[in-house]
Amino acid sequence: MxxxxxxxxxxxxxxxxxxxxxxxxxxxxxxxxxxxxxxxxxxxxxxxxxxxxxxxxxxxxxxxxxxxxxxxxxxxxxxxxxxxxxxxxxxxxxxxxxxxxxxxxxxxxxxxxxxxxxxxxxxxxxEVKGNEVLRIGQLTIDNTKHEVLKNGKSIDLTLKEFELLYLLIKNKGKVLTRDSLLDRVWGYEYYGETRTVDV
CATH class of the missing domain: 3.40.50.2300 (Response regulator)
Known part of the structure; x- marks a missing residue:
C-alpha cells in the first residue's frame, strides 16, 4: 500500500x-x-x-x-x-x-x-480491483462476492477469515508480518488480542 x-x-x-x-x-x-x-x-x-x-x-x-x-x-x-x-x-x-x-x-x-x-x-x-477472482489449486476466491469455492463447493468463512485468506493468496510467496496482517485485515479499529493471527 x-x-x-x-x-x-x-x-x-x-x-x-x-x-x-x-x-x-x-x-x-x-x-x-x-x-x-x-x-x-x-x-x-x-x-x-x-x-x-x-x-x-x-x-x-x-x-x-x-x-x-x-x-x-x-x-x-x-x-x-x-x-x-x-x-x-x-x-x-x-x-x-x-x-x-x-x-x-x-x-x-x-x-x-x-x-x-x-x-x-x-x-x-x-474498489478499483472490483471483481477480481483468484484461483490456486482447488480453491476459487471471488473478491466481489466474498465467496470461496473448493472444487466448486462453497466454504463458509467470516468476513475477516475471507479477507485474511484473500490477502495471503494474493501475496503468495511473500513474507507478511503479523503487524502487516493486523493492519491490512483488521485495520485501525482493531483493539483485540494481537495474537489473533498467530498460527
Missing part, C-alpha cells in the same frame, strides 16, 4: 510538516499545499491517491476545495480526509455530505491519522 501519493493541505506549517514527516516514514510520497487553489492545481496535475484537507485556508476554504475536487471528473475519485479544528457536528456533516471520506478534529493522534489513511487507501484499492 505504501508508495501512494498523498496531498496534505493546511495553512499551518507545523501541521503540514508533522503529517508529512509521518506519512513519509510510512513510505508515502507527499505533496503539500498551503492554500486551496494550490491544492486543486496539484490534485489535477499529479497522480494523487488521497488528500488530507484542512477546512480553514487563506484563499478558499476546505469545503470549497472538497466540492471542486468532487465535481471534476479527473479528481472526483480521490478520497479526502478532512483534518480541522472545526469540531461542531454541523461542520462534520457538511464535510461528509460534500464528499469527504473521513473527518478528524484537531488536536489529533498521528497514529490514528496514519491508520485512517491506510484504511481509506485499502478501501479505495479494493
Amino acid at each position: 505504501a508508495g501512494e501519493n498523498i496531498l496534505v493541505v493546511d495553512d499551518e506549517v507545523h501541521i503540514v510538516e508533522l503529517v508529512k514527516y509521518n506519512l513519509e516514514n510510512n513510505g508515502f510520497k507527499v505533496f503539500t499545499a498551503y492554500e486551496g487553489r494550490e491544492a486543486i492545481n496539484i490534485a489535477e496535475t499529479k497522480n494523487i491517491n488521497l488528500v488530507i484537507l484542512d477546512l480553514m485556508l487563506p484563499d478558499i476554504d476546505g469545503l470549497e476545495v472538497c466540492k471542486t475536487l468532487k465535481r471534476k471528473d479527473t479528481t472526483s475519485n480521490i478520497p479526502i480526509i478532512m483534518l480541522t479544528a472545526k469540531s461542531e457536528e454541523l461542520d462534520k456533516i457538511v464535510g461528509l455530505e460534500l464528499g469527504a471520506d473521513d473527518y478528524i478534529t484537531k488536536p489529533f493522534s498521528v497514529r490514528e491519522l496514519m491508520a485512517r489513511v491506510r484504511a481509506i487507501l485499502r478501501r479505495a484499492a479494493s
Whole structure:
C-alpha cells in the first residue's frame, strides 16, 4: 500500500510538516499545499491517491476545495480526509455530505491519522480491483462476492477469515508480518488480542 501519493493541505506549517514527516516514514510520497487553489492545481496535475484537507485556508476554504475536487471528473475519485479544528457536528456533516471520506478534529493522534489513511487507501484499492477472482489449486476466491469455492463447493468463512485468506493468496510467496496482517485485515479499529493471527 505504501508508495501512494498523498496531498496534505493546511495553512499551518507545523501541521503540514508533522503529517508529512509521518506519512513519509510510512513510505508515502507527499505533496503539500498551503492554500486551496494550490491544492486543486496539484490534485489535477499529479497522480494523487488521497488528500488530507484542512477546512480553514487563506484563499478558499476546505469545503470549497472538497466540492471542486468532487465535481471534476479527473479528481472526483480521490478520497479526502478532512483534518480541522472545526469540531461542531454541523461542520462534520457538511464535510461528509460534500464528499469527504473521513473527518478528524484537531488536536489529533498521528497514529490514528496514519491508520485512517491506510484504511481509506485499502478501501479505495479494493474498489478499483472490483471483481477480481483468484484461483490456486482447488480453491476459487471471488473478491466481489466474498465467496470461496473448493472444487466448486462453497466454504463458509467470516468476513475477516475471507479477507485474511484473500490477502495471503494474493501475496503468495511473500513474507507478511503479523503487524502487516493486523493492519491490512483488521485495520485501525482493531483493539483485540494481537495474537489473533498467530498460527
